[in-house]
Amino acid sequence: MRRKTKRVARAYHHGDLRDALLSAARDEIERSGYESLSMRDLAASLGVSEAAPYRHFTDRRSLLAALAAQGFRELEAAARRAMAKAPDPVARMDQGARAYLAFATRSPELFRLMFVSDLLTRAAPRDSSLVSVAHQFHHQFEAVVSGLCSRKDERSVKAAALTIWSLLHGFALLRMGHRLIPFMLGPLSGADLAEAVLSVASDSPNSIGRGLDHRRRGPRARKKQP
Amino acid sequence: MRRKTKRVARAYHHGDLRDALLSAARDEIERSGYESLSMRDLAASLGVSEAAPYRHFTDRRSLLAALAAQGFRELEAAARRAMAKAPDPVARMDQGARAYLAFATRSPELFRLMFVSDLLTRAAPRDSSLVSVAHQFHHQFEAVVSGLCSRKDERSVKAAALTIWSLLHGFALLRMGHRLIPFMLGPLSGADLAEAVLSVASDSPNSIGRGLDHRRRGPRARKKQP
């Protein structure tokens, strides 16, 4: 229904099916959740045969992976744009965090697909381009946090980055539980709460540094990773 | 495979199918992810016919919902047990948070099912008992955080609870991205990172209070505050 009917109204070749699939799939998952996306319905909605999508994506999984990769690129771009006009590192962090939360709010299902689906963790043929774009995203995030940290050693920065990311990430996800959230909010407005979270995010690099120093007895008492 | 073969080795009635289904399903989802759980395979693995499970669960969804509800009860019990011997509110929070993270580590797929699947948010016939047990869980969580807060008004407590929960929740989920995490960790051990996160969790109630006061300059600057 995109721009297909424009041409001859019955062209044998769609002309732009790959993009049309991604775009239609994206609309569809926001409507009904990514778990219930049906390849057949998708094809039908574009007026194309059941098997046509498989000329462009080997799998349903790979279509979803492409969607997720597109989401990562988009999120990175949005964050970059938001941070562009920030004067100092603190403002950069703040704007970046806002962009992250805004993305999760605008496209919750895409966000879930990117971060909590089994695409990145399960199944043998993991889409390598998806993995690389996800890594790239995290790299940029660490750079932003680094600007915020007083101590720039790798340990501190990585700890701070993952802590702040955890906070934003968890908040974004909890906010999606439509029925749960009103119960949790009480008299609090969503905006106020977001401010609270963001203020903690800005403060935390210091706490993290203190935390790491406080708790460690021996230089590196243990090397194991649970 | 439970205690079925004990009796007569070919009893027409299984005797304990409901529990057996839940138990087998739980094992299975931790092995292959909850999205790919198959009712047929499940039935087959218990030596029972394809339709048998539907005598105990109306749906695949409702089986998963029962699994999730069981998870909530278990998590709540584990947290309660962990917090039982804590002398003060700070220790309570710490122990509760550790129990939460430990649960997510021990049963990652069940955790995903409980918190980021579409069970609680999507679809018309939402399992009401699941919703209520989830609410109950959150209520207990708020009580723990309340003990940690200097200011006990509802606004502050709810903000603190959701902030701390966000942090733990996000960390638990990020830690599941098997391939992502080594990349994020760098020279940091997982245990050290957990300590950092936990220390922020303990500190944050104060930050949150400050955050809320600082940032608000709207019309009704304070509504229920002496």
Next chain:
DNA sequence: ACCATTAAGTTAATGGTGTTAACATCGATT
């Protein structure tokens, strides 16, 4: 002791799904 009821299994069928093989069409290259 009988029998009706019912919970808990069974088999068989329905309809939907991802996916693939074999064939068809068309735009582009030679």
Next chain:
DNA sequence: AATCGATGTTAACACCATTAACTTAATGGT
């Protein structure tokens, strides 16, 4: 102009959730 590869189609296959209709066995009232 003939060909060839990319893109689309049709017709299958295998899997899966779910349901209808039937069977078995245990239970409880008389």
